[in-house]
Amino acid sequence: xxxxxxxxxxxxxxxxxxxxxxxxxxxxxxxxxxxxxxxxxxxxxxxxxxxxxxxxxxxxxxxxxxxxxxxxxxxxxxxxxxxxxxxxxxxxxxxxxxxxxxxxxxxxxxxxxxxxxxxxxxxxxxxxxxxxxxxxxxxxxxxxxxxxxxxxxxxxxxxxxxxxxxxxxxxxxxxxxxxxxxxxxxxxxxxxxxxxxxxxxxxxxxxxxxxxxxxxxxxxxxxxxxxxxxxxxxxxxxxx
Amino acid sequence: xxxxxxxxxxxxxxxxxxxxxxxxxxxxxxxxxxxxxxxxxxxxxxxxxxxxxxxxxxxxxxxxxxxxxxxxxxxxxxxxxxxxxxxxxxxxxxxxxxxxxxxxxxxxxxxxxxxxxx
Amino acid sequence: xxxxxxxxxxxxxxxxxxxxxxxxxxxxxxxxxxxxxxxxxxxxxxxxxxxxxxxxxxxxxxxxxxxxxxxxxxxxxxxxxxxxxxxxxxxxxxxxxxxxxxxxxxxxxxxxxxxxxxxxxxxxxxxxxxxxxxxxxxxxxxxxxxxxxxxxxxxxxxxxxxxxxxxxxxxxxxxxxxxxxxxxxxxxxxxxxxxxxxxxxxxxxxxxxxxxxxxxxxxxxxxxxxxxxxxxxxxxxxxxxxxxxxxxxxxxxxxxxxxxxxxxxxxxxxxxxxxxxxxxxxxxxxxxxxxxxxxxxxxxxxxxxxxxxxxxxxxxxxxxxxxxxxxxxxxxxxxxxxxxxxxxxxxxxxxxxxxxxxxxxxxxxxxxxxxxxxxxxxxxxxxxxxxxxxxxxxxxxxxxxxxxxxxxxxxxxxxxxxxxxxxxxxxxxxxxxxxxxxxxxxxxxxxxxxxxxxxxxxxxxxxxxxxxxxxxxxxxxxxxxxxxxxxxxxxxxxxxxxxxxxxxxxxxxxxxxxxxxxxxxxxxxxxxxxxxxxxxxxxxxxxxxxxxxxxxxxxxxx
Ligand SMILES: [Cu+2]
Numbered sequence: 001x002x003x004x005x006x007x008x009x010x011x012x013x014x015x016x017x018x019x020x021x022x023x024x025x026x027x028x029x030x031x032x033x034x035x036x037x038x039x040x041x042x043x044x045x046x047x048x049x050x051x052x053x054x055x056x057x058x059x060x061x062x063x064x065x066x067x068x069x070x071x072x073x074x075x076x077x078x079x080x081x082x083x084x085x086x087x088x089x090x091x092x093x094x095x096x097x098x099x100x101x102x103x104x105x106x107x108x109x110x111x112x113x114x115x116x117x118x119x120x121x122x123x124x125x126x127x128x129x130x131x132x133x134x135x136x137x138x139x140x141x142x143x144x145x146x147x148x149x150x151x152x153x154x155x156x157x158x159x160x161x162x163x164x165x166x167x168x169x170x171x172x173x174x175x176x177x178x179x180x181x182x183x184x185x186x187x188x189x190x191x192x193x194x195x196x197x198x199x200x201x202x203x204x205x206x207x208x209x210x211x212x213x214x215x216x217x218x219x220x221x222x223x224x225x226x227x228x229x230x231x232x233x234x235x236x237x238x239x240x
Numbered sequence: 241x242x243x244x245x246x247x248x249x250x251x252x253x254x255x256x257x258x259x260x261x262x263x264x265x266x267x268x269x270x271x272x273x274x275x276x277x278x279x280x281x282x283x284x285x286x287x288x289x290x291x292x293x294x295x296x297x298x299x300x301x302x303x304x305x306x307x308x309x310x311x312x313x314x315x316x317x318x319x320x321x322x323x324x325x326x327x328x329x330x331x332x333x334x335x336x337x338x339x340x341x342x343x344x345x346x347x348x349x350x351x352x353x354x355x356x357x358x
Numbered sequence: 359x360x361x362x363x364x365x366x367x368x369x370x371x372x373x374x375x376x377x378x379x380x381x382x383x384x385x386x387x388x389x390x391x392x393x394x395x396x397x398x399x400x401x402x403x404x405x406x407x408x409x410x411x412x413x414x415x416x417x418x419x420x421x422x423x424x425x426x427x428x429x430x431x432x433x434x435x436x437x438x439x440x441x442x443x444x445x446x447x448x449x450x451x452x453x454x455x456x457x458x459x460x461x462x463x464x465x466x467x468x469x470x471x472x473x474x475x476x477x478x479x480x481x482x483x484x485x486x487x488x489x490x491x492x493x494x495x496x497x498x499x500x501x502x503x504x505x506x507x508x509x510x511x512x513x514x515x516x517x518x519x520x521x522x523x524x525x526x527x528x529x530x531x532x533x534x535x536x537x538x539x540x541x542x543x544x545x546x547x548x549x550x551x552x553x554x555x556x557x558x559x560x561x562x563x564x565x566x567x568x569x570x571x572x573x574x575x576x577x578x579x580x581x582x583x584x585x586x587x588x589x590x591x592x593x594x595x596x597x598x599x600x601x602x603x604x605x606x607x608x609x610x611x612x613x614x615x616x617x618x619x620x621x622x623x624x625x626x627x628x629x630x631x632x633x634x635x636x637x638x639x640x641x642x643x644x645x646x647x648x649x650x651x652x653x654x655x656x657x658x659x660x661x662x663x664x665x666x667x668x669x670x671x672x673x674x675x676x677x678x679x680x681x682x683x684x685x686x687x688x689x690x691x692x693x694x695x696x697x698x699x700x701x702x703x704x705x706x707x708x709x710x711x712x713x714x715x716x717x718x719x720x721x722x723x724x725x726x727x728x729x730x731x732x733x734x735x736x737x738x739x740x741x742x743x744x745x746x747x748x749x750x751x752x753x754x755x756x757x758x759x760x761x762x763x764x765x766x767x768x769x770x771x772x773x774x775x776x777x778x779x780x781x782x783x784x785x786x787x788x789x790x791x792x793x794x795x796x797x798x799x800x801x802x803x804x805x806x807x808x809x810x811x812x813x814x815x816x817x818x819x820x821x822x823x824x825x826x827x828x829x830x831x832x833x834x835x836x837x838x839x840x841x842x843x844x845x846x847x848x849x850x851x852x853x854x855x856x857x858x859x860x861x862x863x864x865x866x867x868x869x870x871x872x873x874x875x876x877x878x879x880x881x882x883x884x885x886x887x888x889x890x891x892x893x894x895x896x897x898x899x900x901x902x903x904x905x906x907x908x909x910x911x912x913x914x915x916x
Contacts, residue, residue: 012870013462013539021251022312023465023538029315030530033322034568040326041572041602045587047330048337048595066275073271081264084255084305091254131592132584140593165348168586168593175585179576209250216252223306230297233271234290238278314537325565325652332656332668333601339665344596 009211021213028217032224035187039228042180046235049176053169060173061239063128063155065119069237072115073229079108080226083195083219090212095202098215102199105222109192116185123174127153130178131171138171140164177236184232187225194218253310263304270297367769367866382467385867387474388453389767391444392760394477396836398440399753403829405433410791410825413818416810426808427494428509432484434497435514439521440481442748443610445756446617447563448477448528451556453767455532457860457867458550460541460876465534469527476524483517486510496806498607499574501588501599505581512578519574522567522606525613529563532556543878547641550858550881551634554641555620558648562609562616565652570606573599597663604655612651614748615715616644618755619686622708625762626690627882628856629705630697634882636689643682650679657726661735669728676726683719687712702854703777707758710785711751718746721796736806739799742792750788757781757835764839765853769866770846776838783831790824850895857886861896 014020050057086101123129127137127149137159139145150156159167198218201207207215274293282289303309308316368385378386409429412419421429456464464470487493487510495504495511499518504511536557540549577599579585586592588599627634634640656664656672690712699705721743725731734740758781765771794817799805803814810818852861858881863871879886887896 011467013456013464013467018251019538023534025311026315026318026538027466027469027530027534029318030533030564033318034526034530034564036319036322036326037565038568038572040329041569041576043326044330044333044602045576045595045598047334048598049587051334052337052341066278070271070275074268077264077267077271080301080305081260081267084263085260088255088257088260091250091252130583130585132586132589165593172586172593175587179579179585179587183572183575212250212252220306223301227298227301230301231291231294234274234278234294238274238286238290240278240281240286321565328653329569329605332653333598336597336601336656336665336668337595339667340597340663343663344590347590348593 017210024213024217025220028220032220035224039180039183042176042183043231046176046180049169049172053172056166056169057173058239059166060170061237063123063126064177064237065122066237068115068119069233072112073233075108075112075115076226076229079105079112080223082108083222087212087216087219090202090207090215091209093209095205095207098202098207099199102195102202102215106192106195106199109188109195112188113185113192116181125152126155128155128174129171130175131168132175136171136174138167138174140168180232180236184225184228187228191222191225194221253307255304255307259304263300267297267300270300366868367864368869369768369866371869380471382463382471383869384452384456384464384467384470385767385871387470388449388451390474391449391452391477392767394481395441395445395449395756398436398481399832400836402433402436402441403832405429405436407825407829409433410822412808413810414822415819416812416815418808423808424494427806428488428492430806431493431496432488435484435493435518438497438610438748439518440477440484442614442752442756443521443525444477444528445614445752446621446759447532447556447559447613448473448525450621450756450759450763451528451532451559451617454763454860455535455553455556456539457863457871458553458858459535459539459544460859460872460878461535461539462870462872464531465539466531470531473524473527473531476520476527480517480519480521480524483513483520487514487517498603499577500603501577501580501594502590504577505589512581515574515578519571519578522571522574525563526567526571529560529567532560533564536560541876541878547638548878548881549641551623551637551640551644552617552620552858554644555616555623558644559613559616559620561645561648562613562651566606566609566613569602570610573602573606576602597659600659600662601655604658605652608655608658609648609651611744611747612647614752616647618711618752619644621755621759621762622690622711623686624856624858625704625708625758626693627884628762628854629700629702629708630694631700631855631884632693632697633880633884634689635692635695636685637882639685640689643685647679647682650675650682654679657731660728660731673726673728677723680719680723683715687715687719700854701778702761703772703774703781704758704762704854706778706781706785707754707761710781711754711758714746714750714754714785714788718743718750721746734799736804737799738795738803738805741805742795742799745792745795750792754785754788757784760839762854763860764842765849766860766865766867768843768846769849769864770842771849771853772839772842772846777835780831780834780838784828784835787824787827787829787831791821791828792824794818794821794824847894850893852887852896853894855884855887855889855896857881857883862898 010017010020014023082101082104086098086105089095089097089101124135127135127145129136129138131138131140135146135149137145137149137153137156141164142160145156150160159170162170195218198215201214270293274290277289277293278286302319308319368383372381378390381387408421409426412421412426452464452470456462490513491508491510493509493511493514494507495509499511499515536549536553576588580588584592586594588594590596623634623640654672654676656668657676660669690708721739725734725740725743761772761777798814798817801814803810849865851863851865854861857879859876859878862876885899887898889895890897
């Protein structure tokens with residue numbers, strides 16, 4: 001009974017297009033809420049350590065490269081802008097433009113990950129890792145630091161003079177840094193997959209001004225990834 | 241579907257191009273601002289100012305890019321509920337952690353000094 | 359597909375395993391959840407019986423100390439994550455919620471199927487953990503023990519993480535369905551109370567479960583990489599994990615009890631043939647329980663080093679949970695007053711819950727109190743308390759609800775006499791098992807111990823005997839239900855006289871539930887139908903076009 005009197009764009013359990021559009025969007029917002037609460041655990045961890053060890057956080061954030069962080073912020077903002085524009089283009093039926101704009105969004109996402117990878121590899125190289133990592137220079141007992149790392153890390157001479165508890169808490173700072181940016185990075189990768197899928201569907205001609213929900217919802221997800229970074233950037237990189 | 245002269249027959253609100261670009265420029269400007277203020281010493285208000293700027297940016301993204309300004313209000317409430325619960329969670333845990341720090345301080349000092357004394 | 363033929367229903371319109379596993383039909387998904395919870399319940403239940411056998415006498419009986427630790431952990435993990443949390447929300451909720459709304463399906467059928475597949479995946483992980491080294495952390499996974507034990511913590515935690523997402527997506531689906539798919543005429547305050555309860559439950563699922571997700575993820579990262587955030591030996595905070603864990607896990611107990619309260623509200627009204635008493639108060643109390651449940655988690659941390667100031671706040675708020683809970687109980691009792699009570703198996707379960715929830719709820723207050731909790735914390739008093747709430751209230755309601763909707767699900771009537779008998783036996787066995795544990799707890803027997811002091815022997819023996827009665831009776835309850843599938847009488851559309859919409863469609867329902875949205879009235883106005891002995895069920899006083907009776911008559915004429 002479903003196909004003969006129904007609009008093919010309308011799923012059988014909805015009454016009309018408006019209900020379908022509203023429900024999809026509503027569902028996405030609820031999903032974004034769960035995402036925010038998912039990140040909340042790490043923000044709570046951040047707040048606990050920063051409120052108890054603000055001096056450590058102030059000191060440790062100097063190891064992060066503010067310029068690269070700011071560059072990544074701009075890259076993500078640009079991608080958010082093109083994603084929002086892609087929704088507009090889809091609403092107006094400019095399907096060729098949609099593909100291009102989503103393409104720019106994906107490129108920005110890859111750029112973001114590339115810059116992130118550069119930051120991560122630098123940290124690894126210098127031993128700027130959480131205390132439990134083998135390669136870390138933030139060990140309580142300085143004798144347990146890998147001599148090969150200590151030798152080539154430009155920060156070692158300074159770090160080894162710090163009080164042990166302070167050094168240990170810097171390790172925690174980097175633990176939180178890697179957890180937060182890592183989880184955010186996983187979301188960026190999921191976003192890349194989603195946007196590539198949207199591009200494919202768009203090229204296939206799935207979308208029209210009547211039915212573009214998927215692009216709208218994908219963009220909402222991507223904006224949330226951007227929103228979280230908007231907070232991560234000052235919280236991690238800009239502690240003076 | 242006010243605010244727009246583009247022809248659009250489907251559901252949802254179409255953002256005018258000017259507003260899209262304007263929002264993007266504003267976000268870039270705020271990013272520059274937060275980097276500058278982040279490098280200055282603001283007598284203890286650093287965190288509050290950084291969070292204030294971040295919140296302005298987040299509001300712009302949510303209201304404009306995410307269409308909350310024109311969306312059904314309930315979708316915005318969902319977002320607010322999320323923020324509210326995170327805030328409550330943070331407030332409780334931070335309030336608690338400050339109180340028990342003295343208890344664990346002694347233990348960590350002991351822990352730290354052990355390898356040195358042995 | 360033709361749905362005018364009344365012999366075609368959602369159970370038989372497609373055949374084969376694939377048509378079940380890949381179905382988008384909420385009814386079939388609900389049934390699969392139900393069977394899965396039954397299987398898991400037998401598994402978790404046999405762990406429980408093994409534990410009780412070990413505790414039959416002091417010293418080693420049937421298992422080693424280590425094995426005991428694995429057993430109580432797995433009993434908890436299986437019962438909580440695989441049985442109670444999906445029981446009423448996912449199993450019954452999936453079956454009943456869209457029909458109660460007069461809808462054809464939930465808002466996102468594919469997501470719904472994905473939830474079930476996640477549930478199965480999570481279950482596979484938990485079982486894999488059992489087979490590859492077991493788990494001895496307790497279901498709470500407390501750090502730093504969980505980061506240092508050499509059992510299969512990571513696989514088990516992955517399982518719980520995946521099950522959490524299954525639960526989140528179910529909640530998301532229900533919220534969207536209730537918000538956007540109510541039929542014309544069904545305002546918020548004309549919704550059946552079960553929908554209010556499921557709505558409140560879903561709110562908890564979407565707000566709290568993600569926090570469990572991140573807590574478990576942090577635990578995995580801690581274990582694999584030694585990040586140190588949760589590990590005091592690396593400078594981590596000793597209380598943080600417990601905050602993260604209980605921010606989810608306290609609200610999660612309301613994921614268990616709220617839907618149970620929802621089905622109780624339905625059953626008390628239907629089986630008393632009376633308008634529910636205090637509809638709005640019950641609806642509001644569901645929502646207020648959901649909200650308050652988020653600000654009481656600290657009552658699990660009184661002896662964990664949590665600060666006194668925060669403990670006092672949490673203690674005070676915990677006491678207030680008693681208010682909405684009591685409102686519900688009083689309203690149910692008032693509903694029964696001067697009703698014409700039909701003592702079916704469902705009603706007997708519901709009456710049992712008033713006793714069990716009364717005890718479970720009131721003993722909770724003892725532990726909300728800071729000073730008495732110092733004494734009772736981590737004793738058998740706690741064990742008994744949460745079994746009274748989670749098993750006595752939530753699982754009893756589940757069993758009652760399964761009996762209540764069984765005719766709708768399968769179109770057959772179970773044997774009422776046997777159903778009553780074994781439900782009463784379960785109730786008696788349950789009390790014999792757990793009432794002695796309150797005494798054991800107040801006398802200082804700690805929980806999670808393999809052995810105990812000789813003076814506790816008598817009460818432990820009583821408890822073990824009670825648990826055997828429960829085990830036998832539960833098996834018989836299931837057996838009675840299963841037998842009805844084969845030789846149960848055919849069920850009428852409305853055997854109990856319910857007024858909510860699911861009783862307006864056929865038993866079992868057609869694949870799309872309703873051909874057109876049914877007419878919506880007051881969900882508790884029992885004067886809308888009357889008993890007809892030829893039908894052995896209730897028929898509407900003023901039948902509408904959509905009623906199965908009307909078209910059955912038409913089909914016979916044609
Ligand atoms: Cu609790």
